[in-house]
Amino acid sequence: MTTRRPYGDWWVGQGNAQPGRGDSRSGRGDSRGLALLVGTAYRKGGLVVSLSAEETERFVEDGFVKLAGAFPADVGERCVRELWAATGCSRDDPATWTEPVVRLGGFSTPPFREAATTPSLHAAFDALVGEGSWAPLGGLGTFPVRFPSDQEPGDDGWHVEASYAGERGEPRVNHRSRNRALLLLFLFSDIGPDDAPTRIRAGSHRDVAPLLAPAGEDGREWMSLCAEAVRVSEHRPVVYATGTVGDVYLCHPFLVHAAQQHHGRTPRFMAQPPLHPVGSLDPHAQHPSPVERALAVASPGR
Numbered sequence: 001m002t003t004r005r006p007y008g009d010w011w012v013g014q015g016n017a018q019p020g021r022g023d024s025r026s027g028r029g030d031s032r033g034l035a036l037l038v039g040t041a042y043r044k045g046g047l048v049v050s051l052s053a054e055e056t057e058r059f060v061e062d063g064f065v066k067l068a069g070a071f072p073a074d075v076g077e078r079c080v081r082e083l084w085a086a087t088g089c090s091r092d093d094p095a096t097w098t099e100p101v102v103r104l105g106g107f108s109t110p111p112f113r114e115a116a117t118t119p120s121l122h123a124a125f126d127a128l129v130g131e132g133s134w135a136p137l138g139g140l141g142t143f144p145v146r147f148p149s150d151q152e153p154g155d156d157g158w159h160v161e162a163s164y165a166g167e168r169g170e171p172r173v174n175h176r177s178r179n180r181a182l183l184l185l186f187l188f189s190d191i192g193p194d195d196a197p198t199r200i201r202a203g204s205h206r207d208v209a210p211l212l213a214p215a216g217e218d219g220r221e222w223m224s225l226c227a228e229a230v231r232v233s234e235h236r237p238v239v240y241a242t243g244t245v246g247d248v249y250l251c252h253p254f255l256v257h258a259a260q261q262h263h264g265r266t267p268r269f270m271a272q273p274p275l276h277p278v279g280s281l282d283p284h285a286q287h288p289s290p291v292e293r294a295l296a297v298a299s300p301g302r
């Protein structure tokens, strides 16, 4: 049985400054000790990694939590072989890596479905969104594959994700985060601080909720929301979504985040699907789930 460090490889920086070492909890010890530390649950048929109460609270505060070992590394490797084939580049020949980013999508073969539907992930979705309140992932959405490059990628602006289309087809977001319960970052390669980890403004979901509350059910058009969300969250500390194959970051749908240029040596493979809710989230529910509590944070009320 393997154990993983739950948080030890977060890197935290301020703005675009050089990052420094982040959270230092190590989680060393035998697997039962680890279970107590990170809320690992034992279930028939294997080890299920789940979130501790402390991690759930941190999700509400910071807007994200990392679930280490959410899917098996060997499943990740099977996916990566398919992804490499789709890039048209050679894994062994950096001369073929000519673009800073190649966007791939539409993978639904068995290894991708396996990675997206593990008991550990389902336990975490239950913990953050509530049992019966989320729809199992049908796929993993877009893979922006990032290659080491001197060129700017051109898609590294800060933003929140849009969650639904308005009447004219325009992307929108509303205070319930209609149609998006979570943003998920699936790590399909080992990602260090130089390997284009996604940048996250920790706590920025709390800046975005008040921008949406006054707009009610209609919500706001995504581009203008992003412009304001980026401005009001500038003061937040920046965390890099580093980790190893099989780790998944569970992020609040209002979290402000951005890609970055790849300064390392090994191409980065990461998927970023939405988790769709069943029904609609309610920031003012009588018994709110953690994601609903975080929707309501700093919101002035109904």
Ligand SMILES: O=C(O)CCC(=O)C(=O)O
Residues within 6 Å of the ligand: 144, 196, 197, 198, 199, 257, 258, 259, 260, 272
């Ligand atoms: O590639 C990344 O690190 C993040 C990409 C992203 O946020 C996006 O494509 O919306």
